[in-house]
Amino acid sequence: MSQITQQITQQVAQQMTLSEKVQRGEIFATECPSREILQHVTSRWGVLVMVALLNGTHRFSELRRKIGQVSEKMLAQTLQQLEHDGFVLRVSYPVVPPHVEYSLTSSGEEVGKRLVALTDWIETHLPQIMLAQQK
Amino acid sequence: MSQITQQITQQVAQQMTLSEKVQRGEIFATECPSREILQHVTSRWGVLVMVALLNGTHRFSELRRKIGQVSEKMLAQTLQQLEHDGFVLRVSYPVVPPHVEYSLTSSGEEVGKRLVALTDWIETHLPQIMLAQQK
Numbered sequence: 001m002s003q004i005t006q007q008i009t010q011q012v013a014q015q016m017t018l019s020e021k022v023q024r025g026e027i028f029a030t031e032c033p034s035r036e037i038l039q040h041v042t043s044r045w046g047v048l049v050m051v052a053l054l055n056g057t058h059r060f061s062e063l064r065r066k067i068g069q070v071s072e073k074m075l076a077q078t079l080q081q082l083e084h085d086g087f088v089l090r091v092s093y094p095v096v097p098p099h100v101e102y103s104l105t106s107s108g109e110e111v112g113k114r115l116v117a118l119t120d121w122i123e124t125h126l127p128q129i130m131l132a133q134q135k
Numbered sequence: 136m137s138q139i140t141q142q143i144t145q146q147v148a149q150q151m152t153l154s155e156k157v158q159r160g161e162i163f164a165t166e167c168p169s170r171e172i173l174q175h176v177t178s179r180w181g182v183l184v185m186v187a188l189l190n191g192t193h194r195f196s197e198l199r200r201k202i203g204q205v206s207e208k209m210l211a212q213t214l215q216q217l218e219h220d221g222f223v224l225r226v227s228y229p230v231v232p233p234h235v236e237y238s239l240t241s242s243g244e245e246v247g248k249r250l251v252a253l254t255d256w257i258e259t260h261l262p263q264i265m266l267a268q269q270k
Binding site for chain 1: 158159160161162163164165167168169172173174176177178179182183186187201202203204219220221242245246249250252253254256257258259260261262263264265267268270
């Protein structure tokens with residue numbers, strides 16, 4: 001590669017955003033950001049939040065009631081991560097007392113559908129899995 | 136219900152195995168065993184083990200190499216959980232040095248396919264997700 005070509009390539013690379021540089025994630029690569037995103041949606045509460053929201057918009061208190069045992073702190077942290085990844089939309093209404101609603105974005109719906117396929121399978125095959133555990 | 140009918144119902148219930156009593160899991164019920172099973176297959180290393188094994192049989196050392204950063208202890212624990220749930224088959228050959236192979240059972244393959252649908256989506260949409268994170 002000539003020096004000029006190298007310079008141009010570097011300049012173009014510098015102007016590219018991070019997302020333009022990443023063509024496709026690789027879940028097995030330790031440094032790939034896809035691993036962290038996967039962990040957000042498959043975390044203990046992440047899965048349940050996504051599955052709950054696939055059924056429609058929820059207020060914070062509704063989510064907390066639906067997802068038993070989750071603490072206020074953990075639910076807030078889970079929602080923040082999912083909002084940051086662009087999967088959850090948080091809408092705050094300027095009223096007293098505060099009214100905040102959470103729903104899935106279009107990419108959140110895509111992820112949510114895949115998670116439901118997994119949880120549905122586990123739910124419907126639970127007897128079979130428990131039989132295997134007894135062996 | 137007459138007393139005799141009640142007695143018969145109780146006797147039948149006692150003879151039922153745990154898996155016969157559980158008709159279908161409910162992921163939102165805090166006490167449902169489906170929650171723990173879900174956590175095994177969606178744990179940090181559980182997902183990666185299942186996705187790796189969907190590509191075929193692996194030895195322990197091969198899995199460890201493929202799934203960067205996983206410790207020997209955590210990989211062994213993850214495999215034990217998945218074996219206990221009936222998703223992973225462990226075959227040990229009586230040779231020196233020990234030769235142990237891991238593969239997916241038929242139910243493991245069903246779960247694995249659903250996990251790959253999720254990881255594939257995240258991998259292919261990583262640029263889009265990272266763009267959302269920058270906003």
